[in-house]
Amino acid sequence: MKSIVIVGGGFGGLAAAKTLAKKSRNTKISVIDAKNHHLFQPLLYQVATAGLSPADIAVPIRSVLNTKSNAIDVTMEYVDKIDAKAQTLTLRNGQSLSYDVLLLACGSTHSYFGHPEWEEFAPGLKTLEQATEIRRRILEAFEKAESSKDENERRELLTFAIVGGGPTGVELAGAIAEISRKTLSKDFTRIDPSNTRIVLIEAGSRILAAFSEKLSKHATRDLERMGVSIWSSTRVTNISDKGVHMGDEFLRSKTVIWAAGVQPSPICRQFPNALDSLGRLKVDNFLRVQGYVNIFAIGDMAHFLDSTIGILPGLAPVAMQQGRHAARNIIAMLAQNPLIPFQYNDKGKMATIGRRTAVSEFRGFEWSGPLAWYGWLVIHIYYLIGFRTKIFVLLQWFSSYFFFKRGARLITGKEWKIFS
Amino acid sequence: MKSIVIVGGGFGGLAAAKTLAKKSRNTKISVIDAKNHHLFQPLLYQVATAGLSPADIAVPIRSVLNTKSNAIDVTMEYVDKIDAKAQTLTLRNGQSLSYDVLLLACGSTHSYFGHPEWEEFAPGLKTLEQATEIRRRILEAFEKAESSKDENERRELLTFAIVGGGPTGVELAGAIAEISRKTLSKDFTRIDPSNTRIVLIEAGSRILAAFSEKLSKHATRDLERMGVSIWSSTRVTNISDKGVHMGDEFLRSKTVIWAAGVQPSPICRQFPNALDSLGRLKVDNFLRVQGYVNIFAIGDMAHFLDSTIGILPGLAPVAMQQGRHAARNIIAMLAQNPLIPFQYNDKGKMATIGRRTAVSEFRGFEWSGPLAWYGWLVIHIYYLIGFRTKIFVLLQWFSSYFFFKRGARLITGKEWKIFS
Numbered sequence: 001m002k003s004i005v006i007v008g009g010g011f012g013g014l015a016a017a018k019t020l021a022k023k024s025r026n027t028k029i030s031v032i033d034a035k036n037h038h039l040f041q042p043l044l045y046q047v048a049t050a051g052l053s054p055a056d057i058a059v060p061i062r063s064v065l066n067t068k069s070n071a072i073d074v075t076m077e078y079v080d081k082i083d084a085k086a087q088t089l090t091l092r093n094g095q096s097l098s099y100d101v102l103l104l105a106c107g108s109t110h111s112y113f114g115h116p117e118w119e120e121f122a123p124g125l126k127t128l129e130q131a132t133e134i135r136r137r138i139l140e141a142f143e144k145a146e147s148s149k150d151e152n153e154r155r156e157l158l159t160f161a162i163v164g165g166g167p168t169g170v171e172l173a174g175a176i177a178e179i180s181r182k183t184l185s186k187d188f189t190r191i192d193p194s195n196t197r198i199v200l201i202e203a204g205s206r207i208l209a210a211f212s213e214k215l216s217k218h219a220t221r222d223l224e225r226m227g228v229s230i231w232s233s234t235r236v237t238n239i240s241d242k243g244v245h246m247g248d249e250f251l252r253s254k255t256v257i258w259a260a261g262v263q264p265s266p267i268c269r270q271f272p273n274a275l276d277s278l279g280r281l282k283v284d285n286f287l288r289v290q291g292y293v294n295i296f297a298i299g300d301m302a303h304f305l306d307s308t309i310g311i312l313p314g315l316a317p318v319a320m321q322q323g324r325h326a327a328r329n330i331i332a333m334l335a336q337n338p339l340i341p342f343q344y345n346d347k348g349k350m351a352t353i354g355r356r357t358a359v360s361e362f363r364g365f366e367w368s369g370p371l372a373w374y375g376w377l378v379i380h381i382y383y384l385i386g387f388r389t390k391i392f393v394l395l396q397w398f399s400s401y402f403f404f405k406r407g408a409r410l411i412t413g414k415e416w417k418i419f420s
Numbered sequence: 421m422k423s424i425v426i427v428g429g430g431f432g433g434l435a436a437a438k439t440l441a442k443k444s445r446n447t448k449i450s451v452i453d454a455k456n457h458h459l460f461q462p463l464l465y466q467v468a469t470a471g472l473s474p475a476d477i478a479v480p481i482r483s484v485l486n487t488k489s490n491a492i493d494v495t496m497e498y499v500d501k502i503d504a505k506a507q508t509l510t511l512r513n514g515q516s517l518s519y520d521v522l523l524l525a526c527g528s529t530h531s532y533f534g535h536p537e538w539e540e541f542a543p544g545l546k547t548l549e550q551a552t553e554i555r556r557r558i559l560e561a562f563e564k565a566e567s568s569k570d571e572n573e574r575r576e577l578l579t580f581a582i583v584g585g586g587p588t589g590v591e592l593a594g595a596i597a598e599i600s601r602k603t604l605s606k607d608f609t610r611i612d613p614s615n616t617r618i619v620l621i622e623a624g625s626r627i628l629a630a631f632s633e634k635l636s637k638h639a640t641r642d643l644e645r646m647g648v649s650i651w652s653s654t655r656v657t658n659i660s661d662k663g664v665h666m667g668d669e670f671l672r673s674k675t676v677i678w679a680a681g682v683q684p685s686p687i688c689r690q691f692p693n694a695l696d697s698l699g700r701l702k703v704d705n706f707l708r709v710q711g712y713v714n715i716f717a718i719g720d721m722a723h724f725l726d727s728t729i730g731i732l733p734g735l736a737p738v739a740m741q742q743g744r745h746a747a748r749n750i751i752a753m754l755a756q757n758p759l760i761p762f763q764y765n766d767k768g769k770m771a772t773i774g775r776r777t778a779v780s781e782f783r784g785f786e787w788s789g790p791l792a793w794y795g796w797l798v799i800h801i802y803y804l805i806g807f808r809t810k811i812f813v814l815l816q817w818f819s820s821y822f823f824f825k826r827g828a829r830l831i832t833g834k835e836w837k838i839f840s
Contacts, residue, residue: 036563036831053473055828062607063829073609076563076831093567119837129836143456143496147513187482189493395812408475409483411456411496416549417539 002027002334005089005099007079007267009033009061010041011316012299013105015323016330017065021072024331030073030097032089036060039128040384042316043393045168047131048257049175050139050183050409054128056393057384082270084292101294101330104281105323106265108300108314113261118239122256125168132412134257138176139411141255142184145191158196159253161244163236164260165202166210167351170219172257173200174354177226183409199251201244202232203260208351208359210313215359218368222353236260262314264301271295276303285341287326296330298322306344316383317347352376422447422754425509425519427499427687429453429481430461431736432719433525435743436750437485441492444751450493450517452509456480459548460804462736463813465588467551468677469595470559470603470829474548476813477804502690504712521714521750524701525743526685528720528734530678538659542676545588552832554677558596559831561675562604565611578616579673581664583656584680585622586630587771590639592677593620594774597646603829619671621664622652623680628771628779630733631786635779638788642773656680682734684721691715696723705761707746716750718742726764736803737767772796 004020004027006013013031020029037058046052065072078092082102089097110124123130123137138160145157160176162169180196187193200207200223206216207223207230220230231246238245243252264280274281274290280303282290287302289295299319304312312318322342329339348362350372358372367375381394424440424447426433433451440449457478466472485492498512502522509517530544543550543557558580565577580596582589600616607613620627620643626636627643627650640650651666658665663672684700694701694710700723702710707722709715719739724732732738742762749759768782770792778792787795801814 036559036829053475053828054830054832055473058830060607060829066607071609074607075567076560077567091567095567095569123836127836128830128832132832133836139456140496147495147497147511147515149515187480187486187494189491392812392815395815408473409456409480410474410478410548412474412548412552416543416547416553 002100003098004029004101004103004330005097006031006103006105007033007089008105008107008265008299009035009038009074010105010107010299010319012107012319012323012326013103014038014061014064015320016103016105016298016327017072017323019324019327020330021065023327024334027334028073030075030099031061031065032075032077032079032091032097033061034076034078035127036062036076037128038064041126042380043384044125044128044131045171045175047128047408048125048134048138048172049179050135051175052393052396053408054132056396058128079267082267084271084295087294099294101333102296103326103330104267104289104295104297104301105299105319106267106301107319108262108264109266110258111261111263112258115239118258121239121241122163122244122258124258125172126262135408136411137255138179139409142180142188142191142193143411144254146188147190154191155197156243156252157254158191158193159243159251159255160196160198161251161253161256162198162200163239163244163256163258165200165204165207165230165232166259167208167349169200169202169257169259170207170223170351170353172259173198173223173228174226174352177223177228178354181227196227198228199253200228200230201234201236201246201251202230203235205233207232210349211351211359211361212366215361215366215368219351219353219359222357222368226354262300268301278303286329286339287322287342288329288339294333296326298326304342304344309344309346312344313349315347315349318344321345350376350379422520423518424449424521424523424750425517426451426523426525427453427509428525428527428685428719429455429458429484429494430525430527430719430739432527432739432743432746433523434458434481434484435740436523436525436718436747437492437743439744439747440750441485443747444754447754448493450495450519451481451485452495452497452499452511452517453481454496454498455547456482456496457548458484461546462800463804464545464548464551465591465595467548467828468545468554468558468592469599470555471595472813472816473828474552476816478548499687502687504691504715507714519714521753522716523746523750524687524709524715524717524721525719525739526687526721527739528682528684529686531681531683532678533681535659538678541659541661542583542664542678544678545592546682555828556831557675558599559829562600562608562611562613563831564674566608567610574611575617576663576672577674578611578613579663579671579675580616580618581671581673581676582618582620583659583664583676583678585620585624585627585650585652586679587628587769589620589622589677589679590627590643590771590773592679593618593643593648594646594772597643597648598774601647616647618648619673620648620650621654621656621666621671622650623655625653627652630769631771631779631781635781635786635788639771639773639779642777642788646774682720688721698723706749706759707742707762708749708759714753716746718746724762724764729764729766732764733769735767735769738764741765770796770799 040057081090180193184193281297300314350360352358358376360372460477501510600613604613701717720734770780772778778796780792
């Protein structure tokens with residue numbers, strides 16, 4: 001019996017595992033992930049801004065894969081080392097695992113461009129832990145501003161700086177504007193949350209650079225209307241507990257969020273000969289890591305050159321299509337049938353800005369405003385994994401849409417102990 | 421304008437604040453709590469066992485109190501000192517606050533009977549942070565058992581010890597039995613979660629000592645049927661990372677939960693002359709702290725002697741009735757009207773054991789089994805604060821009732837940073 005090991009339970013890894021479970025015969029399939037849950041990352045910003053609970057956008061990998069008793073082996077552990085010659089993985093718990101075919105789908109993490117010390121003052125948004133940390137910081141800033149008697153302190157507490165004007169930065173800025181202008185405004189007696197300053201800092205000349213100039217302008221206008229200041233062509237040079245330095249400019253802010261860049265999973269470095277300049281693994285037309293016949297890589301960590309689009313971007317549809325395709329190629333390989341080149345079916349892209357406004361792009365067509373927002377809603381609900389989760393998220397959204405309420409406004413700390 | 425300060429946003433404090441907001445004229449009402457949220461503690465065990473999300477049982481104190489724009493001042497901070505002579509409170513942020521009338525409603529915390537060092541190995545269940553920590557430990561134990569190759573290690577990972585056979589201990593034991601026998605059993609391929617050992621350790625001669633012997637027997641039988649071993653008359657002498665010592669007996673367990681005792685809030689020690697032997701504040705018939713005319717204490721931290729029941733127990737109905745009554749007495753006091761003695765209207769008590777089984781007692785009547793469970797359900801839904809929360813919890817329960825699913829099976833860590 002051949003052993004297929006998938007590392008990573010994100011969009012790509014799960015799609016591959018499901019396809020393999022359905023179509024492969026006489027194979028042992030294992031999925032390894034450091035977390036016990038699959039995370040619907042496109043909605044993580046909603047957890048960070050108290051719109052959804054962690055459990056609304058995450059499902060245990062085990063229960064996703066075992067609905068039809070597929071007998072997929074799921075292990076919650078880090079992968080420390082890959083020995084391609086011996087065809088084995090070493091896990092952090094010391095165990096090793098041998099494979100006949102390896103599929104890497106480990107995604108990416110945020111990058112501080114050589115300044116990891118900024119993380120403490122400007123959390124990134126890639127995990128549930130980070131999302132609840134950001135939520136804690138945002139809500140606590142309002143609480144502290146409410147009890148502060150010092151005008152300057154209050155001002156820096158009510159200044160939110162978001163670094164990076166990609167979809168995550170735009171979504172965060174829009175959501176913070178919304179909660180401060182609508183949700184929180186009734187709850188505070190001494191401060192006026194609508195005086196909140198929200199600054200979106202982007203190094204490039206415009207936000208949402210992956211979209212057309214027209215959509216980028218739409219997003220800019222919508223955000224500004226909601227009270228977000230957009231500082232484009234502005235490069236961050238330092239971040240401290242006081243705020244953000246941009247050359248000789250300085251913005252005092254107690255809450256800085258990092259949405260400015262990603263880097264592929266460090267596991268890529270196990271294959272030094274296949275790395276591109278950003279640290280991703282170059283893969284061939286069949287999604288195999290350059291130089292290896294039985295190791296596939298997909299999603300954010302893979303550098304795949306599409307003849308029309310160029311290098312495919314780090315989007316969920318890319319990862320899912322590649323996952324399914326890699327699974328089919330693995331089955332073909334084990335059956336000694338010819339492999340099939342991967343062809344990306346462009347699903348477009350979208351970013352939401354706020355209540356009833358978004359931008360989207362699909363094969364040359366562009367939308368902005370309410371229509372794009374409803375499209376965004378339908379697609380995200382559709383893709384949310386698991387029946388229960390869909391219904392719950394839909395209900396939460398209904399309630400926040402109609403009542404301007406945010407259901408998950410909890411400040412919870414890291415420390416659970418009360419003694420010493 | 422007279423200033424009324426309420427310390428604590430639990431059942432008692434909120435009931436008092438609402439009554440004061442509705443009925444007092446020309447007063448400034450302030451509520452101080454270390455947390456930003458009111459917690460529906462009777463359902464905290466459901467968060468610890470992955471049935472509900474933190475946001476399902478918690479609401480921001482601000483939004484509970486400001487629905488009718490009562491202009492109640494809410495501050496999120498610890499109270500460090502009370503100066504009864506000067507009529508001021510000192511907050512941890514250094515600010516001080518003066519009051520004309522003070523209402524203490526700070527509740528209780530768990531107690532390790534002089535062994536705070538046990539907390540690390542046996543978390544208690546009083547806060548959301550503790551509930552998610554317990555959830556993490558329970559779910560991680562199953563994950564680790566799945567990847568362990570050592571039979572002994574697996575056994576100690578699949579042994580859950582709950583110390584304390586009161587309602588919390590019983591509810592936790594029942595819920596762990598349920599998730600291991602039903603929810604998780606399909607998800608694991610290498611271990612059989614239904615081999616889980618769940619041991620409920622009680623120092624007294626029977627569990628649920630506050631209930632009648634008959635109901636206690638019912639609960640024992642139901643729990644045993646679900647696979648819980650009940651070790652009564654067993655005193656814990658030490659807890660370590662290896663397990664629980666009970667005299668010369670020793671139970672190897674990686675997951676120990678503490679549900680064995682509570683102590684009143686440390687703020688009671690500010691009034692050394694009013695303490696009872698358990699550290700609670702003795703209050704008079706009007707709920708005023710012994711020796712003070714303008715300081716009231718209610719709920720778990722108050723020692724109130726009822727002529728028929730004795731010292732009132734730490735239950736939500738007691739706290740809520742006392743909160744409303746203290747508010748009315750405060751209003752009477754400020755209007756120089758006579759105060760009215762507090763009279764407890766017994767609402768009975770209940771404890772749930774598992775799916776469709778519970779025990780309850782009300783004015784001499786006793787129920788057990790499904791009827792008690794449905795009663796429990798109706799009452800808990802009814803008392804859950806806030807419209808949204810009720811609907812969501814009801815839906816989550818429907819879904820876990822019909823599908824044996826647990827929606828919040830997330831293992832999240834304490835650390836959000838990924839660098840250094």
